[in-house]
Amino acid sequence: MKPFQHETLPGMQYYAHFVTAAQQQHLLHHINSHPAAWKRLNNRTLQNWGGLPHIKGMLQTPLPPFLLPLVTQLTDARVFATPPNHVLINRYLPGQGIHPHVDGPAYKPVAAIISLQAPILMHFYHTTQHGAVGQRAASMLLHPRSLLVLSQHVYHHMFHAIAETTVDHIDQLVLNATPDQIATTIPRQERTSLTVRTSCRTIPNMLGRKR
Template sequence: MVVDGVDYVGGFLSASDCDAICEALDAVAWDTTLKRRVQHFGYRYDYRARTVPADAWLGPLPDWLQRLAQWMVEYGHFDALPDQVIANEYLPGQGISAHVDCEPCFGETIASLSLLSTCEMVFRRAVTGERRSLMLAPGSLLVLKGEARYDWTHEIPARSADDVDGEKRPRGRRMSLTFRNVIRSL
């Protein structure tokens, strides 16, 4: 195990499932306000305020995302059906900085499906700076709970290639779907 609380499931989705998801994502408009393109489903996340505002409800997840969310519950990755999904697109050279998903915003489980291209995810223990990494393959599911969710940051370094077993492997276009449960304030 890379980090306590990480569950990595290679081959969670077939290549044809991945292709269908990418087609569904590319059929709708991408938000281009960040360095990478994103889409929000269920609830919109405010990156600047690091919150899910009161008016963030976008509607229920589309049927194809509902099915994926249901699989994650059936396989025991979530206790309750995820109600928020962010789709991210990463072109070669793009990444996402080290972070812990917003603690007051989202529940104890974060799950991410990787699509199209392999990339390295780097984990850092917030207290010690200890570093570990994991290659994320297309069709894989990464689930963060407990220590991995709260005590380690995770990031995708912004670069055009990753070192895999001493060999430089160029990145292609990559997409990910991050599933979460929004914590609603009373």
């Protein structure tokens, strides 16, 4: 697997074609066949698989079978040293997004983001001396079927976000834009992503056992 050749941020890797068109269809089919799993937030909807992560530990539940080939693929590609145990699925309609954040210490510091359906722009920001969101450092156009890996510096010390907008503006800070894309716009369409991670501390599921 060869990462893209553009300039990148330390700890960030981008692979344009990580899943096949058939895999994308298969994943979307299974995601859409779990309507009850969607949790609606103000700015996106999400499905949480593997357990609810918490800084004190995650009550681990097994991942559903439809996600296991992806977990194996990521482990075989050495994105993860051991199979990840948690998958967050985010769905964004035009106008939706995710505020600047760091994924934080509830997970081991490797996040693998698989994008499906339509492209979306992800922004990366420096951290100020006081730990707040600083200047935008770069952006990445996340194409359908791509994989973005965030680790090391970009995981620990940079914020990432998706703007709540109906149109993404491609500018000079978009690291993987082609020259003819600069100064153009991309209208948003529904986009689904899978964020695959390893929860740091897991508590085996002992529901039903007296404590």
